[in-house]
Amino acid sequence: MHNTVDHAQRRPKVIVVCDSPTELAGVTEILSSQVSEYRTLTTHKDIEEVILKTQPSIIILARETVAKSVESYRLLAQSELLNYPHENILLCENKESGVAFRCCIKGIFTDYFIYKPMYENYRFKMILHNALNRTSDVNEVHKLREEHFGRIDENLKALIDDAANYHNKASDTLNSARESLDNHKGINQVQDQLLTELKNTHLAPLIDSLESQLKDSIDELQSRLKDKRFSIAELAAMLSEKDGALSVHNVKNEQEQNPKDHNKVNSSEPQSQTLNAKVEKSDIKVMVVEDNEFYREMVSRVLIDEGYKVISVGTGLEAIKLLKKQKFSVVLLDLFMPELDGYNTTKNLRNIPHCKQLPIIAISGNKNKDIIRKWATLGLTGYITKPCTKSSLLKAVEKAINQ
CATH class of the missing domain: 3.40.50.2300 (Response regulator)
Structure with a gap:
C-alpha cells in the first residue's frame, strides 16, 4: 500500500520513466526509502503532463534500452519541458554499461546505474542521495560541502579560490585595456582613423578572444579541482589507517x-x-x-x-x-x-x-x-x-x- 501511494504522488520530486514498472522492484524499494514523493510513468503524454505541472527535481530514465531512454529525454528536451534545474539518472542493463558510461561522459546524463542485475544497492542509494542534495536548498548544500572539504583539504580549496581570484583580476586587466583603447586619440584625423581601424580589426577581437579563452580555461580548472578535491577527500578517508x-x-x-x-x-x-x-x-x-x-x-x-x-x-x-x-x-x-x-x-x-x-x-x-x-x-x-x-x-x- 505504501508503494501504491508513492507511485500516485501528484507532485513528485522524482519521476521514473520506464516501459514496465514491474521490473523496477529493487529501484522503487530504494526510492521509497529516501523519497516520499515519486512516480513511475510509462507514456510520453503522462510524462509531459507531470513535468509541465510539477518540474520534478530528478528524472530517472529506465527504458528497455539506453537508446530508448536517450530518445525519450531528447523528445522532452525538444518540447522545451526541461528548461529548469534538474538531475537525470540513467538506469541500464549490465551489457549496456559501456554505452551508459559514454552518455554520462558526454554530459547527457548526470550519472548511471546498472539495475539489471541490481548488484550494488548502496551505489544507487548514494547516487540518489547526492542528486537529492544537489537539488535541495542550495545554501544548505553549499554549507555542507564547504564544511566537508574544508576539513579534509584546505590546500585544494585555496587553489579553487585562487583560480577564481585570478580570473577576476585578469578580467579587470582586460577591461582596463579596452577602456585605454577607447580613450586613446591620435594627434590628427589620419591617426585617429588608423587607430580606430587597428582597434576594431585587430586589438579588440584579440582581447575578446583572450578573455573567452581565459574564462574557458579557468572554468575547466575549477571544475577539475572540485572533482579532484571531492574524490581525493573521499579516497583519503577510505585508505586511512583505520583497519x-x-x-x-x-x-x-x-x-x-x-x-x-x-x-x-x-x-x-x-x-x-x-x-x-x-x-x-x-x-x-x-x-x-x-x-x-x-x-x-x-x-x-x-x-x-x-x-x-x-x-x-x-x-x-x-x-x-x-x-x-x-x-x-x-x-x-x-x-x-x-x-x-x-x-x-x-x-x-x-x-x-x-x-x-x-x-x-x-x-x-x-x-x-x-x-x-x-x-x-x-x-x-x-x-x-x-x-x-x-x-x-x-x-x-x-x-x-x-x-
Missing part, C-alpha cells in the same frame, strides 16, 4: 580474520615485514586495473610508496593487451568496469599461457557472495572489499605474492 574499514577475504576458504589478531596490527607498520625476505619489493611488478581514476591513483600510490613497481590501467581490455606482452607478479582487478568487467577480464587472462597461475586479487564494493564465488572459480587469490585501508591493501598483496 576496521576493510575486510580482506581469502576466496579459497572465506574464513573471517581473527578479531584478536586483527587488533594487534599496528597501522603505522603495515604487514610488509611478513613478505618473504628472498623477494625484493623492487622486483615485484603489480598491475592495478580500476576504471575510477582517483581510486586507481590512490591504490597505485600506496603500493609505489611501499617499494613495488606499479603499472595502472583503466579498463580490462588494456590489462589483457599489456599482460599478453609483459609478466606481472600480481594483479589487482576491479569488478565493475566499462567494456569488460572483472569476471570476463579474468576469464580472458586465464587463456594467456603465462597468466594461468597469475595471482589475481579482486577489488569490489559488491556484497553479493554468489558473484564473488562465481568469479573465484576462475582462480582468484583473494578479494578486497571497498573501501579499503592502506595496511589491509598491503597485506592482501603480500599474501598473494607469498602464496
Whole structure:
C-alpha cells in the first residue's frame, strides 16, 4: 500500500520513466526509502503532463534500452519541458554499461546505474542521495560541502579560490585595456582613423578572444579541482589507517580474520615485514586495473610508496593487451568496469599461457557472495572489499605474492 501511494504522488520530486514498472522492484524499494514523493510513468503524454505541472527535481530514465531512454529525454528536451534545474539518472542493463558510461561522459546524463542485475544497492542509494542534495536548498548544500572539504583539504580549496581570484583580476586587466583603447586619440584625423581601424580589426577581437579563452580555461580548472578535491577527500578517508574499514577475504576458504589478531596490527607498520625476505619489493611488478581514476591513483600510490613497481590501467581490455606482452607478479582487478568487467577480464587472462597461475586479487564494493564465488572459480587469490585501508591493501598483496 505504501508503494501504491508513492507511485500516485501528484507532485513528485522524482519521476521514473520506464516501459514496465514491474521490473523496477529493487529501484522503487530504494526510492521509497529516501523519497516520499515519486512516480513511475510509462507514456510520453503522462510524462509531459507531470513535468509541465510539477518540474520534478530528478528524472530517472529506465527504458528497455539506453537508446530508448536517450530518445525519450531528447523528445522532452525538444518540447522545451526541461528548461529548469534538474538531475537525470540513467538506469541500464549490465551489457549496456559501456554505452551508459559514454552518455554520462558526454554530459547527457548526470550519472548511471546498472539495475539489471541490481548488484550494488548502496551505489544507487548514494547516487540518489547526492542528486537529492544537489537539488535541495542550495545554501544548505553549499554549507555542507564547504564544511566537508574544508576539513579534509584546505590546500585544494585555496587553489579553487585562487583560480577564481585570478580570473577576476585578469578580467579587470582586460577591461582596463579596452577602456585605454577607447580613450586613446591620435594627434590628427589620419591617426585617429588608423587607430580606430587597428582597434576594431585587430586589438579588440584579440582581447575578446583572450578573455573567452581565459574564462574557458579557468572554468575547466575549477571544475577539475572540485572533482579532484571531492574524490581525493573521499579516497583519503577510505585508505586511512583505520583497519576496521576493510575486510580482506581469502576466496579459497572465506574464513573471517581473527578479531584478536586483527587488533594487534599496528597501522603505522603495515604487514610488509611478513613478505618473504628472498623477494625484493623492487622486483615485484603489480598491475592495478580500476576504471575510477582517483581510486586507481590512490591504490597505485600506496603500493609505489611501499617499494613495488606499479603499472595502472583503466579498463580490462588494456590489462589483457599489456599482460599478453609483459609478466606481472600480481594483479589487482576491479569488478565493475566499462567494456569488460572483472569476471570476463579474468576469464580472458586465464587463456594467456603465462597468466594461468597469475595471482589475481579482486577489488569490489559488491556484497553479493554468489558473484564473488562465481568469479573465484576462475582462480582468484583473494578479494578486497571497498573501501579499503592502506595496511589491509598491503597485506592482501603480500599474501598473494607469498602464496
